[in-house]
C-alpha cells in the first residue's frame with residue numbers, strides 16, 4: 001500500500017544533471033529538495049539499470065552498489081522535505097540513445113523506431129532473463145538506498161511497452177501475438193520485482209499509444225486488471241510513446257488536455273485498481289477538481305513543479321502567492337534535456353541553476369528598469385527581491401511582444417505568463433511609469449537596466465510599401481480569404497501562417513535558407529509545419545525577394561526568377577533587431593545594464609534568464 005501525506009506525486013522527468021558516471025550530484029539534491037516540501041512523493045528522473053542503456057549521457061543510474069551512498073543522500077533530501085521517494089525503473093530497449101558510445105539496443109523486434117534510433121537485437125530467452133535480473137537488482141539497490149516505493153515503466157514506448165505494443169511486437173513465439181503473449185514478459189518483470197522486494201509497486205503505462213496500430217485503452221484496461229491481481233499499489237496512466245507520439249508523452253500544448261485523465265478514470269472504474277492521473281495538472285482549479293475526481297487515487301504533477309516548486313504547496317493552501325505557470329511549451333525542459341544543457345524552464349530561470357542564490361544586495365539602490373517586456377518585468381522582480389527600489393518604465397503594454405505569442409492556434413496556454421508577472425509586480429508594489437523613457441528621465445537613478453527589447457527588421461525590397469508584421473495577430477479580425485505572402489520563415493513567420501490558415505487564407509511562405517521554423521521548439525515546429533503542409537501552404541525556400549510590383553512579387557530561387565502572383569497582403573517576418581539606442585544615449589552618465597532582446601535578440605527563455613542572472617549581480 002502506498003500511504004502518502006497527500007495525493008500529489010512529482011512525476012519522473014529526465015534532468016540531465018548527472019556527472020557522466022550516473023551519480024547523484026549536488027545539483028540533483030538542490031533541485032529535488034525544493035520540490036519535496038509539499039508533495040506526497042517525489043519520483044526522481046528515471047534511473048538507468050545499466051550504463052549501456054542510457055537515454056542521456058548525464059542520466060542517473062541505479063546499476064550497482066557504488067551508487068547507494070548518492071542515492072541515499074537523494075532519498076534523505078526528499079524525506080527531509082516530508083515526501084516519500086519513489087524509484088522509477090526503466091529499460092529503454094530500442095529507445096536507448098544511439099549517440100552514446102557503448103550503448104546496446106534490445107527489443108521485442110529487430111526493427112528500429114521509424115522516427116530514428118538504432119536497430120535493436122530481437123531478444124531471446126537469455127536476454128529476457130538478463131533484463132529480469134537487471135530490474136530485480138535495481139529494485140534491491142532501491143531498497144538499500146531507502147526508497148519508499150518503486151515504479152516500473154511499462155509505458156511510453158520503452159522496452160516493456162515494446163513487448164506490449166501490437167505495433168512494435170512482431171514476434172511469433174510465446175511473447176508475441178495476442179495480448180496474453182505480448183504481456184507475458186512485462187508481467188514476468190512485474191512478478192519478479194514484486195517477489196524480490198517488499199515495497200509498494202506502481203506501474204506506469206500508456207493508456208493509449210495514440211498511434212494507429214498501437215496500444216489502445218481496451219488492452220490497457222486488461223493490463224490494469226492483471227496488475228491489480230498482482231496487488232500493485234497503483235497504475236500510473238500516461239499516454240503516447242517516445243518513438244511515435246512524443247507530443248502525447250510530453251503532454252505538449254499542441255495536444256488536447258484531459259485525455260489521460262479520462263483513461264485513468266476508465267481504468268479505475270473498470271478494474272477497481274488505484275490509479276495515478278497525470279498530464280497538465282498545472283493550475284489550482286484543475287488540481288482541486290481532479291482531487292475530487294480521483295479521490296481514491298493519486299495525481300502526478302510534472303512540469304508544474306518544474307516551473308513552480310511550490311505549486312502543490314499553493315494548491316494545498318500552504319504557500320501564498322501566484323503560481324508561476326507552466327505553459328506546456330516544452331521549450332526549456334525538453335529543449336534543455338535534448339540540447340545537452342540539462343533541464344531548464346522557459347518561465348523559471350532558477351531551473352538548472354538551483355545552486356545559485358539570490359542574495360540581498362549590499363547597497364540598496366534606486367534602479368530604473370526601462371522596458372516592461374518579459375525581460376524588464378523579470379528584472380524588476382529580481383531587483384526588488386534583492387532589496388532595491390525599482391521604477392519600471394513601459395511605453396506601450398507590459399509584456400511586450402510576448403503578448404502576441406498566445407494568439408496563434410495551440411499556444412493559448414502561453415497567455416498565463418504575462419498576468420503572472422503582473423501579479424508579482426503588484427505584490428512587490430513596483431512603481432510602473434507608463435512612458436517612453438528618454439535619457440533625461442533616468443539620469444537621476446543609481447543604475448539603469450535597459451530592457452527595451454527588439455523590433456522587426458524590414459528588408460530593403462523595392463516596392464515594399466504596404467506590409468504587416470506579427471502584430472497582425474492582435475487584429476480584432478484577421479484577414480480572410482486572401483493570398484498572403486509571408487517573407488521570413490522562422491518562428492514568427494510560421495506562427496503567423498498557422499493563424500491565417502483557419503480563416504480561409506491562401507498562404508505562401510518564403511525564406512532565404514531551407515529550415516522553416518529553425519528557431520522553434522521541436523514539437524511545435526513539427527506539428528506547425530504539418531498543419532501548414534496539410535493545408536496546402538506553398539513553401540519556397542532559398543528564395544530571395546527582389547521587388548514588389550502591385551500584387552506581384554518577384555524573387556530569385558536557385559539562380560532562377562520566380563514570381564508570386566495575386567498577392568493580397570505581405571507579412572514581413574525577416575527577423576528582429578535590438579532596440580538599444582537609450583543605452584547609447586546614456587553613455588557613461590549612469591551605470592547601465594543592457595538585458596534581454598535589447599542586448600541580443602533571443603526568445604522568452606533567454607530574455608527571462610538574462611534579466612535574472614544580470615540582476616542577481618547588480
Ligand SMILES: Cc1cc2nc3c(=O)[nH]c(=O)nc-3n(C[C@H](O)[C@H](O)[C@H](O)COP(=O)(O)OP(=O)(O)OC[C@H]3O[C@@H](n4cnc5c(N)ncnc54)[C@H](O)[C@@H]3O)c2cc1C
Pocket residue numbers: 331346370371372373374375376393394395396397398399400401402403404405435436437438451452453454455470473491492495579582595596597598602603604605607
Ligand atoms: C508572435 C510571437 C511569438 C513568439 N513566441 C515565442 C515563443 O513561443 N517562445 C519564445 O521563447 N519566444 C517567443 N517569442 C519571442 C519573445 O516574445 C521575445 O523574445 C521576448 O518576449 C523578448 O522580451 P524583451 O522584454 O527582451 O523584449 P520586448 O518584448 O520587445 O519588450 C520590450 C519592451 O520595452 C518597451 N520599450 C521600448 N523602449 C522603451 C522606452 N524607451 N521606454 C519605455 N518602454 C520601452 C516596449 O514597449 C516593450 O514593451 C515570440 C515573439 C512573437 C512576436
Ligand SMILES: Cc1cc2nc3c(=O)[nH]c(=O)nc-3n(C[C@H](O)[C@H](O)[C@H](O)COP(=O)(O)O)c2cc1C
Pocket residue numbers: 011012013014046153156204238249250251278279280281300301302303304333334337
Ligand atoms: C523533459 C521531460 C522529460 C521527461 N522524461 C520522462 C521519462 O524519462 N519517463 C517518463 O515516464 N516520463 C517522462 N516525462 C513525462 C512526465 O513524467 C509527465 O508524464 C509529463 O510531463 C506530463 O505531466 P505534466 O503535464 O504534469 O508535466 C518527461 C517529461 C518532460 C517534460
Ligand code: SF4
Pocket residue numbers: 303304306307325326327328329330331332333334344345346347348
Ligand atoms: S519549459 Fe515550458 S513546459 Fe517546460 S516546465 Fe517550463 S513552462 Fe512548463
